[in-house]
Amino acid sequence: MAETNDPQLQEFRDSIDNIDAALIYLLSERFKVTKKVGELKAERDYPAADREREAEQIARLRDLAKAANLDPDFSEKILEFIIAEVIRDHEKIKSGG
Amino acid sequence: MAETNDPQLQEFRDSIDNIDAALIYLLSERFKVTKKVGELKAERDYPAADREREAEQIARLRDLAKAANLDPDFSEKILEFIIAEVIRDHEKIKSGG
Numbered sequence: 616m617a618e619t620n621d622p623q624l625q626e627f628r629d630s631i632d633n634i635d636a637a638l639i640y641l642l643s644e645r646f647k648v649t650k651k652v653g654e655l656k657a658e659r660d661y662p663a664a665d666r667e668r669e670a671e672q673i674a675r676l677r678d679l680a681k682a683a684n685l686d687p688d689f690s691e692k693i694l695e696f697i698i699a700e701v702i703r704d705h706e707k708i709k710s711g712g
Numbered sequence: 713m714a715e716t717n718d719p720q721l722q723e724f725r726d727s728i729d730n731i732d733a734a735l736i737y738l739l740s741e742r743f744k745v746t747k748k749v750g751e752l753k754a755e756r757d758y759p760a761a762d763r764e765r766e767a768e769q770i771a772r773l774r775d776l777a778k779a780a781n782l783d784p785d786f787s788e789k790i791l792e793f794i795i796a797e798v799i800r801d802h803e804k805i806k807s808g809g
Contacts, residue, residue, distance in 0.1 A: 618758040627749045628765070634742045635769070636776055638735065639787060643780035645731045652724045661715040668725070672732070679733055683740035689797055690736060696793060700786055 645697070646704070653705035663705040669698060742794070743801070750802035760802040766795060 618624060656663060673691055680690035715721060753760060770788055777787035 618753075618756075618762070621752075621756070621758075624749065624752055624758075627745050627752070630745045631742060631749075632769070632772065634738055634745070635773060635791070638738055638742070639773060639776045639782060640780050641731055641735055641738065642787070642790070643777075643782045645728060645735070646782060648724050648727045648731070652721065652728075655718075655721055655724070656715075659715075659718070661718075661721075665715070672729070675729065676732060676736060679736045680740075683737050685736060685740045685743060686797075690739070693735075693739070693790070693793065694732070696790065700783075 642697070646701070649701045650704065650708070653701075653708040656705060657709045663709055664702050672698075739794070743798070746798045747801065747805070750798075750805040753802060754806045760806055761799050769795075 653663070655661070673694060676690050676694050677687040680687040750760070752758070770791060773787050773791050774784040777784040
């Protein structure tokens with residue numbers, strides 16, 4: 616059977632597509648909240664990055680990943696990637712951009 | 713006020729932590745499905761990577777990101793990061809590892 620006509624593969628791919636849509640909408644919610652955090656930090660003159668908070672987030676996420684049977688290293692890398700994007704946003708807010 | 717004692721900041725961070733937990737559990741579900749895809753591909757001798765499918769996923773995700781008011785480039789980078797991890801998994805499954 617050709618891969619593209621395999622109904623079992625299509626069923627799995629439909630589930631992946633649904634999960635990806637949910638991930639995108641959740642990420643959008645997350646950026647809404649981090650934008651508010653950035654505005655608050657700029658308004659109250661807190662630093663854009665907070666290493667202690669990040670360390671706590673990463674430790675918590677690694678525990679959650681283990682509970683969810685997900686590779687903790689992979690989860691940490693994803694979070695770091697998201698946090699880097701958030702910090703770029705916060706610096707833009709702080710510089711009034 | 714010290715940043716760590718700011719109740720408004722704490723409220724935002726609690727929301728971020730809840731969203732991160734949801735993201736982790738969703739990612740875990742996603743990997744469950746891609747693992748099944750990997751097993752199916754190995755069993756039916758389909759190639760581990762499928763550039764056409766990936767291109768479709770990325771185009772769809774960029775549209776979803778725009779609808780969710782999220783940066784499409786950022787969303788694409790996240791998906792590519794996840795897909796790279798999935799392909800590593802599939803190659804492991806294929807080589808029986």
